[in-house]
Amino acid sequence: MENTSLIGLSRQVALRRELDVIANNLANLTTTGFKSERVLFEEYLMPVARDESFQNPDASVSYVQDRATAHDHTPGALRTTGNPLDLAIDGDAFFTVQAPDGERYQRSGSFQINSDGELVSQEGYQVLGESGPIRFEPTDTDITIASDGTISIVNATGTQTRGKLKLARFSDRNGLEKDSVSTWRTGQAAEAPLSTTRVVQGAVEQSNVQAIAQIARMMEVTRSYASLAALLKSGDDLRQDAIKTLAEVQS
Amino acid sequence: MRAMHTAATGMMAQELNVSVISNNIANMRTTGYKRQRAEFQDLLYESLRRVGSQTSDQGTMVPTGVQVGSGVKTAGTSRIMSQGTLTATDRDFDVAIRGEGFFQIELPDGRTAYTRDGSFELDANGKLVTVDGYTVDPGITIPNNASNITINSQGQITAVIGTATASTTLGQLQLVRFINKSGLEAIGDNLFLETAASGTPQQGTPGSEGFGTTLQRYLEASNVNSVTELTDLISAQRAYEMNARVITAADEMSQTTANLSR
Numbered sequence: 420m421e422n423t424s425l426i427g428l429s430r431q432v433a434l435r436r437e438l439d440v441i442a443n444n445l446a447n448l449t450t451t452g453f454k455s456e457r458v459l460f461e462e463y464l465m466p467v468a469r470d471e472s473f474q475n476p477d478a479s480v481s482y483v484q485d486r487a488t489a490h491d492h493t494p495g496a497l498r499t500t501g502n503p504l505d506l507a508i509d510g511d512a513f514f515t516v517q518a519p520d521g522e523r524y525q526r527s528g529s530f531q532i533n534s535d536g537e538l539v540s541q542e543g544y545q546v547l548g549e550s551g552p553i554r555f556e557p558t559d560t561d562i563t564i565a566s567d568g569t570i571s572i573v574n575a576t577g578t579q580t581r582g583k584l585k586l587a588r589f590s591d592r593n594g595l596e597k598d599s600v601s602t603w604r605t606g607q608a609a610e611a612p613l614s615t616t617r618v619v620q621g622a623v624e625q626s627n628v629q630a631i632a633q634i635a636r637m638m639e640v641t642r643s644y645a646s647l648a649a650l651l652k653s654g655d656d657l658r659q660d661a662i663k664t665l666a667e668v669q670s
Numbered sequence: 671m672r673a674m675h676t677a678a679t680g681m682m683a684q685e686l687n688v689s690v691i692s693n694n695i696a697n698m699r700t701t702g703y704k705r706q707r708a709e710f711q712d713l714l715y716e717s718l719r720r721v722g723s724q725t726s727d728q729g730t731m732v733p734t735g736v737q738v739g740s741g742v743k744t745a746g747t748s749r750i751m752s753q754g755t756l757t758a759t760d761r762d763f764d765v766a767i768r769g770e771g772f773f774q775i776e777l778p779d780g781r782t783a784y785t786r787d788g789s790f791e792l793d794a795n796g797k798l799v800t801v802d803g804y805t806v807d808p809g810i811t812i813p814n815n816a817s818n819i820t821i822n823s824q825g826q827i828t829a830v831i832g833t834a835t836a837s838t839t840l841g842q843l844q845l846v847r848f849i850n851k852s853g854l855e856a857i858g859d860n861l862f863l864e865t866a867a868s869g870t871p872q873q874g875t876p877g878s879e880g881f882g883t884t885l886q887r888y889l890e891a892s893n894v895n896s897v898t899e900l901t902d903l904i905s906a907q908r909a910y911e912m913n914a915r916v917i918t919a920a921d922e923m924s925q926t927t928a929n930l931s932r
Contacts (some may be wrong), residue, residue: 438823451710534867
């Protein structure tokens with residue numbers, strides 16, 4: 420008798436969490452390098468232990484459980500900004516930055532130069548090159564970043580390189596864990612990017628959230644939430660009827 | 671419900687985005703103005719089921735966990751220090767900088783401010799000042815009887831004094847540059863102040879290594895591009911609306927729940 424409400428409840432909890440994820444996607448509609456998320460559900464069978472040998476075997480009841488939030492790693496559209504320190508990656512790779520507690524990876528490439536001349540992320544983390552942080556001299560002008568990530572500048576002695584961006588690729592992108600401040604962390608070892616991966620200077624990668632799809636999903640969530648509520652209500656009515664009918668004493 | 675608060679952070683972020691864009695548009699015709707851009711980052715994630723946690727003693731593990739984010743925050747409003755277009759003005763004391771560098775301005779309280787706005791004037795004593803009357807560092811005085819005032823690309827100011835035939839050097843404009851010019855603090859009046867993030871100013875004459883050159887009778891227009899600003903404005907407005915819709919949806923769901931017990 421309770422099963423109807425419990426199953427309905429498990430679905431409602433899952434739906435609420437899905438709305439949370441949609442809200443987060445829409446809140447980050449304009450966050451540079453943001454990757455859209457979606458919730459994956461799975462069926463959870465109860466009771467786990469049962470015996471088929473009874474004359475009337477236990478009917479298994481399936482609940483809903485949100486198993487995972489998957490990140491959609493498709494690339495976002497590139498937006499040209501013309502700022503030489505705005506970088507985007509065309510391909511499957513991440514920029515490597517040095518957070519206080521280890522290396523972090525990010526797709527957002529709107530970088531700055533700090534007062535020490537180091538290339539840093541919005542959060543102030545050093546952007547790592549293949550041989551450590553990238554540092555500029557006060558006299559450097561015309562910073563150019565080639566498509567393979569090589570950074571070159573012009574000074575009095577001519578053109579010089581200031582390092583090459585360390586791009587990281589992961590074979591299991593879904594194993595990456597979202598940190599806050601638009602960075603990812605993982606225990607996986609970073610691999611070298613594919614040769615087709617290009618760094619684009621003067622552009623940033625926009626978030627890949629598709630607003631229309633999210634809004635449509637949101638409507639679906641609210642509707643199924645309401646229909647579940649109706650289901651719970653009818654389950655409740657049924658029980659009420661039963662109690663009323665059974666408790667009626669024939670006179 | 672978390673979704674409501676998440677959407678609220680989204681609305682606040684877009685509100686800030688719109689104010690940054692409107693400030694850019696408002697300063698479209700401001701000499702030496704550098705446009706700003708709001709940068710956002712996602713907020714803290716709650717791991718409801720941690721990725722990589724073990725699901726059995728056989729070493730199987732969760733391939734993708736359940737992580738729910740809690741919205742967006744503003745990471746910064748960075749200033750895009752690209753060169754603005756130069757417009758001819760035909761005024762003797764209008765000076766534009768082509769390339770890197772800032773003019774130094776002495777504030778009344780003794781501090782030094784920096785600007786790209788080179789629309790200078792002379793005060794009652796013939797001193798070169800900004801439109802607000804602040805001295806342009808180093809102080810340069812133009813005598814009353816000076817004519818044919820020329821500021822060359824190296825920032826040297828020369829003029830013909832009185833009835834002399836040759837011109838006299840009256841002073842030299844100095845420029846400064848910063849390793850992180852985006853880290854300068856804007857104080858209004860087209861002025862910037864040095865901060866810990868910008869690094870210390872490095873002085874040099876225009877045209878020397880790494881410094882831009884000066885151009886007399888020109889002013890640097892703002893680097894605001896009206897088309898990009900307007901498209902940004904439209905997308906910010908739409909994003910705001912969508913976040914508002916999420917709040918309505920969350921509200922509807924709460925209402926459904928509330929109606930259950932009736």
